[in-house]
Amino acid sequence: MTPLGPRLRSVRKKKGITQSDLARSIGISVSYLNLIEHNKRNIGPALVAKLTRALDIDPQHLSTPQDARLIHDLENLAAEPLFRLSRLEPKAPKEIVANHPRWAQGILKLYRSNQACSEALEAMSQRLNSDPYMVESSHQIMNIITSIRSFSEILEEVPDLPDDVRNSMTTGISAESRKLGIAAKSLFEFINEPGKSPRSSTPADQVNDFLIDRHNYFEELEDAATSLRTRIDKSGHRLSDALFDYLQEKHGTKIEFRTPQARSTPGTASQYKYDPKSRSLYLANTLPEASARFQLAQHLFELEYGDALAGILKSADLTGEVYQGALRALLNYAASAFLFPYEPFLEASEKTRYDIQLLRRAFGGSFEQICHRFTTLKRPTAPGVPFAFLRVDPAGNISKRYSLPNLPLPRGDGACPLLLAYRAFLTPGQICTQIGALPEGEKNLYIARTVSKHVGAYGEPDRMYAIMIACEGHYIDQVLYGDHLSGRGDQHLTPLGLHCRTCSRRSCQHRAHGSVLGTL
């Protein structure tokens, strides 16, 4: 992690010393010096001292802690999504730092500046995208109310008002009242009509928009799941076995459970792989039964209802990365509908008041699967409690997000650290609950716990996520997890935001970033 080699080579050449002369003077072979100069050998401080003495330079000239940090920062920069397609050479940072340290600093400065602008822009656009119409509309309404109130007070408080003034003000109140009615109606239409909401920019957000537009309910997939389940489910057989048999008999799928390779073997992290040529489906044998069953159900849907899924996506005019993301979301939906059939699952959910543990036992699903199914209980004639859903890793990377119009969730970096999804990592495996209030005042019930996923052999770290679901506060009595929180007053409310940069809670002790709201 130092630029020593290239810099050594540069100094040696500038001083007109040959490799063989330098190697001889410090008692190493020419080939070894060549390897050092090309950073193919790491050397200790004793040899560095010999080299700097022989070249008559300060050791700091060859390598400093700042160099190491500069290289590290440049290497990290190469991993940024912005450079994903640029294929930056992994060895270049050392050479750049060795030969052009100021250029290296310049590149980093430029990148950081760009990053700061992007963050500010993202934060501003989140705010502007979410409410420019609201801002304009509420401003107009406030002005109208001001006129009406002011005129009314004058009419009431000034008895000797000349007739022409009185008539003029009465006319003003009447005109402003009409305007108020129109403005209020437009505002409510805007709020209640998702089609008029501003669109999101990232693929993940567009997938989320697609699900919200469809209310995260797909009748055609529910029907397909019911039909498939009727065909497959055999009394007396475990559902996993029935799925296994059906896939083999009907589709000729060879299902193989594989032991994950040691971590030294690259490219073996996948828990699921299908080879269409040989019709072989490989599943990691470390997958819990619930996850394996979910994968089998997804695979079956892809085989039998691939065209129907494509039809849904085409009708929504989705393409590229958004199409792929939405397809994964639909496959998750379909597998969930298959494993947790709508009517019995809803009935059990309402009976247990959404007790995830009891539902897991009754339906054999994982914590995440049960929570995910809650978000799809949206049948217009028999809806469940509407839940939002978030899956996040300990570094804050969000891998699944389904927000609700009145229950927004953070989009990515810089999220509110008080949100239960992040707090859940403090008590792994335990279900945590929270009543949180967003700055606009909405109170919501949040439920979260961490889950671990085994991904490899002994010694490989498990993948860890926090799964969080949330519902609006007025559903609290229908959900078991709100029992000990409801009716306890506002002192148990956690004041939440979404992202520090767009949060108006200026005095929050947990703020990690400054707010950009003051600059608007």
Add this chain to the structure above:
Amino acid sequence: MHRTVLIAEDEPYIVQSLSFLLEKEGLDVEVAVDGRQTLDMLRKNPPDILLLDLMMEHLTGFEVLKILRSEGELKDIKVLVLSAKGQENDRRRVMELGADKFITKPYANNNVVESVLELLESIPH
């Protein structure tokens, strides 16, 4: 000696009611309907007090305030901001820019009138 008030406001009915209330108190009232006109009128005939809306065309109230406080002859004019932008950050920003008072719309008439009279009294004769 007549005291003068400049109302910078683009909503005609608000202008009408404010004019009525302030003239009733014996004040001379002038009106500007956008930010640029406000600055022109301030420079041509500086009033004792400016009632300033924040959301105006051409120049916002924030910009007018910033310019006003930077110009020698205008910087002592009393400024009362009347705005539907009632968020704390707006209020703080306006006060940092040098407003003397901030009132959120919709307001009570007597609150505005009393504030104007108080500000006028605070001007040294």
